[in-house]
Amino acid sequence: MSQQPPIPVPAGPLGGSSALPAVAAGLGEAPPAAPVPAVPREPLPADVRDRPVPDVSHGAILYLEGVNVAFDGFKAINDLDLSIDDGELRCIIGPNGAGKTTMMDIITGKTRPDSGQVYFGQTVNLLELREAQIAQLGIGRKFQKPTVFQGHSVFENLELAMQADKRVRRSLFAQLDAGQRARIDEVLGIIGLRGHERRPAGALSHGQKQWLEIGMLLMQNPRVLLVDEPVAGMTEQETAQTAELLVSLAGKHSVIVVEHDMAFVRSIARKVTVLHEGHVLAEGTMDQIQANPKVVEVYLGEGA
Amino acid sequence: MRGFLSLHTRTGWLAFATLTALLLIAVPLLNALPADSALHLPDYLVPLLGKFCCYALVALAMDLIWGYTGILSLGHGVFFALGGYSMGMYLMRSMAGQGVYRSQLPDFMVFLNWKELPWFWHGFDQFWFAALMALAVPGVLAFVFGWFAFRSRIKGVYFSIITQALTFALMLLFFRNETGFGGNNGLTDFKQLLGFSLAEPGVKLGLYWISACVLLTVYLLAQAIVHSKFGRVLTAIRDAESRVMFCGYEPLYYKLAVWTLSAVLCGLAGALYVPQVGIINPSELEPTQSIEMAVWTAVGGRGTLAGALLGAATVNGLKSWFTVAAPELWLYVLGALFVGVTLFLPQGLIGLVRRLRPGKTEEVRA
Ligand SMILES: Nc1ncnc2c1ncn2[C@@H]1O[C@H](COP(=O)(O)OP(=O)(O)OP(=O)(O)O)[C@@H](O)[C@H]1O
Ligand SMILES: [Mg+2]
Numbered sequence: 279m280s281q282q283p284p285i286p287v288p289a290g291p292l293g294g295s296s297a298l299p300a301v302a303a304g305l306g307e308a309p310p311a312a313p314v315p316a317v318p319r320e321p322l323p324a325d326v327r328d329r330p331v332p333d334v335s336h337g338a339i340l341y342l343e344g345v346n347v348a349f350d351g352f353k354a355i356n357d358l359d360l361s362i363d364d365g366e367l368r369c370i371i372g373p374n375g376a377g378k379t380t381m382m383d384i385i386t387g388k389t390r391p392d393s394g395q396v397y398f399g400q401t402v403n404l405l406e407l408r409e410a411q412i413a414q415l416g417i418g419r420k421f422q423k424p425t426v427f428q429g430h431s432v433f434e435n436l437e438l439a440m441q442a443d444k445r446v447r448r449s450l451f452a453q454l455d456a457g458q459r460a461r462i463d464e465v466l467g468i469i470g471l472r473g474h475e476r477r478p479a480g481a482l483s484h485g486q487k488q489w490l491e492i493g494m495l496l497m498q499n500p501r502v503l504l505v506d507e508p509v510a511g512m513t514e515q516e517t518a519q520t521a522e523l524l525v526s527l528a529g530k531h532s533v534i535v536v537e538h539d540m541a542f543v544r545s546i547a548r549k550v551t552v553l554h555e556g557h558v559l560a561e562g563t564m565d566q567i568q569a570n571p572k573v574v575e576v577y578l579g580e581g582a
Numbered sequence: 583m584r585g586f587l588s589l590h591t592r593t594g595w596l597a598f599a600t601l602t603a604l605l606l607i608a609v610p611l612l613n614a615l616p617a618d619s620a621l622h623l624p625d626y627l628v629p630l631l632g633k634f635c636c637y638a639l640v641a642l643a644m645d646l647i648w649g650y651t652g653i654l655s656l657g658h659g660v661f662f663a664l665g666g667y668s669m670g671m672y673l674m675r676s677m678a679g680q681g682v683y684r685s686q687l688p689d690f691m692v693f694l695n696w697k698e699l700p701w702f703w704h705g706f707d708q709f710w711f712a713a714l715m716a717l718a719v720p721g722v723l724a725f726v727f728g729w730f731a732f733r734s735r736i737k738g739v740y741f742s743i744i745t746q747a748l749t750f751a752l753m754l755l756f757f758r759n760e761t762g763f764g765g766n767n768g769l770t771d772f773k774q775l776l777g778f779s780l781a782e783p784g785v786k787l788g789l790y791w792i793s794a795c796v797l798l799t800v801y802l803l804a805q806a807i808v809h810s811k812f813g814r815v816l817t818a819i820r821d822a823e824s825r826v827m828f829c830g831y832e833p834l835y836y837k838l839a840v841w842t843l844s845a846v847l848c849g850l851a852g853a854l855y856v857p858q859v860g861i862i863n864p865s866e867l868e869p870t871q872s873i874e875m876a877v878w879t880a881v882g883g884r885g886t887l888a889g890a891l892l893g894a895a896t897v898n899g900l901k902s903w904f905t906v907a908a909p910e911l912w913l914y915v916l917g918a919l920f921v922g923v924t925l926f927l928p929q930g931l932i933g934l935v936r937r938l939r940p941g942k943t944e945e946v947r948a
Contacts, residue, residue, distance in 0.1 A: 413830035425825045427818045444831045449812040
């Protein structure tokens with residue numbers, strides 16, 4: 279509810295409307311993603327290898343079909359179909375209240391849909407799992423409002439997020455080994471917070487908190503990152519750095535980014551999904567999306 | 583060992599060593615001085631200090647659950663009282679035949695014309711059994727209560743209100759004579775503990791000394807806990823529970839663990855308290871009693887263990903003084919203290935101490 283989306287209407291060449299793939303026809307089989315350079319997957323650390331590996335033989339790492347959610351009769355998500363390919367970077371845009379955050383709530387187990395299916399890979403039914411179990415599978419999430427552990431230092435934030443045995447018994451005696459310290463240091467470098475590791479997270483700037491939160495996701499060695507409005511409140515320079523970071527993560531991870539900032543989306547997008555009233559309105563490249571009359575109408579109607 | 587030493591800064595260890603020396607060495611020495619010496623610690627103060635140690639133990643337990651985990655319990659009096667009653671039952675049983683009625687049954691049962699011991703009093707003639715129950719009964723009750731409350735994700739003020747209701751309900755139950763715990767009068771007139779007469783000053787000093795040892799040990803244990811990864815998860819739950827969940831932790835089990843531990847510590851405090859004070863009755867279950875426990879922690883400073891100790895000592899010290907000097911004023915003073923600290927010292931007295939000590943302020947809270 280924070281900001282109005284800029285209207286994505288370039289005076290581009292007309293006649294692009296038919297180029298849009300018909301989406302959400304209930305098939306769930308999305309058209310092939312815009313070419314993403316196939317990055318060879320690094321060998322995963324041992325503790326990650328131990329967790330159940332999603333079956334991605336059909337290409338999809340996340341798969342939603344016919345999902346519905348109503349809050350007191352108001353349909354926030356309405357027959358939503360979505361398929362995310364393994365290693366893909368997907369942008370999701372849509373006006374305020376389109377259901378973007380709710381969609382992430384469903385994937386991460388925070389909200390239970392009234393009907394529909396949500397799968398991780400071919401076989402893992404996410405609707406049967408609790409939040410923590412879904413996180414343990416390797417689905418990480420950044421909240422719309424940056425959420426870090428204010429009282430803990432930056433280092434401790436990353437330590438707590440780190441992929442590990444997270445049961446009570448183990449946490450009482452857990453000690454960091456050299457490899458884990460190195461991993462924390464590496465992530466500190468990636469998110470540009472080296473030298474800040476002893477500061478309380480509550481003392482960081484807004485942009486730094488956003489990065490710390492992304493860093494916490496990385497510590498979980500996630501297969502999928504769900505990133506809700508990562509550049510809200512960031513300076514132009516911070517935004518550019520964030521774009522670079524997210525692009526560099528794609529391939530190794532599947533990344534889903536929800537964002538209002540169209541310039542930002544354009545700078546990172548391979549494939550864009552437009553949500554409207556809890557339903558997929560259009561899907562395609564940024565150019566295809568911006569040329570789509572349905573999209574233009576929704577944004578014009580909303581922004582007017 | 584190095585890990586253990588790193589629990590405290592140098593100043594911290596120094597303060598701890600000073601406190602240890604004061605409690606374990608200075609108090610007995612001062613008590614041993616001749617009665618006409620200016621520094622003599624009179625006998626009647628010894629059980630009072632012992633009582634303070636028990637309260638400080640409760641404040642530590644409260645701080646673990648409220649200060650560190652962000653769960654405000656207004657029902658910790660329940661666990662304290664259950665520990666106290668367990669010990670009280672042992673003390674009653676151990677004086678069988680020495681009561682007013684010279685009966686094998688506790689006096690109040692004779693008075694109620696009961697012919698035999700109720701089933702739940704069996705075993706309490708054994709000290710080990712009573713000691714075990716003093717920890718197990720609060721622990722099991724807390725576990726079951728916490729399981730349902732935390733699993734249904736009851737949080738914040740709702741949780742506090744339910745705990746307050748719990749202590750109120752238990753108070754009503756214990757007030758009834760038929761419940762079998764001495765009703766209104768509770769359990770009192772104890773004679774001896776493990777064969778030692780409770781009237782002896784030496785025994786009182788010994789009980790005080792044991793309470794102080796327990797307090798210091800639990801303090802170190804609690805330090806180790808809050809400095810472990812487990813402790814950091816607790817604070818993380820306080821600051822951003824949903825983030826904890828989406829990091830892959832199940833907050834339910836963490837809350838349950840610290841909640842149960844906190845209750846067990848209260849039971850321990852209650853068990854140490856009763857032989858020194860000589861009575862346990864349902865007034866310990868009054869809702870205000872539990873609220874006062876929260877005030878100790880708030881006044882001292884939530885989220886620091888030293889603050890909990892300081893708060894319990896300050897509030898109870900003031901209370902002891904006021905209830906003699908101006909009893910009618912005490913509740914106003916308590917209220918004013920609580921409001922004042924909440925408004926002006928959000929980090930409690932310990933925050934004030936730290937502010938007055940130059941430097942070291944940007945230090946990350948543990
Ligand atoms: N827990 C809830 N209870 C009631 N209504 C809700 C709840 N969560 C979301 N909604 C409603 O569902 C709709 C979709 O909300 P959602 O937060 O998913 O939108 P969004 O696309 O993320 O919007 P924004 O761009 O403003 O973040 C909104 O109308 C919102 O008010
Ligand atoms: Mg949103």
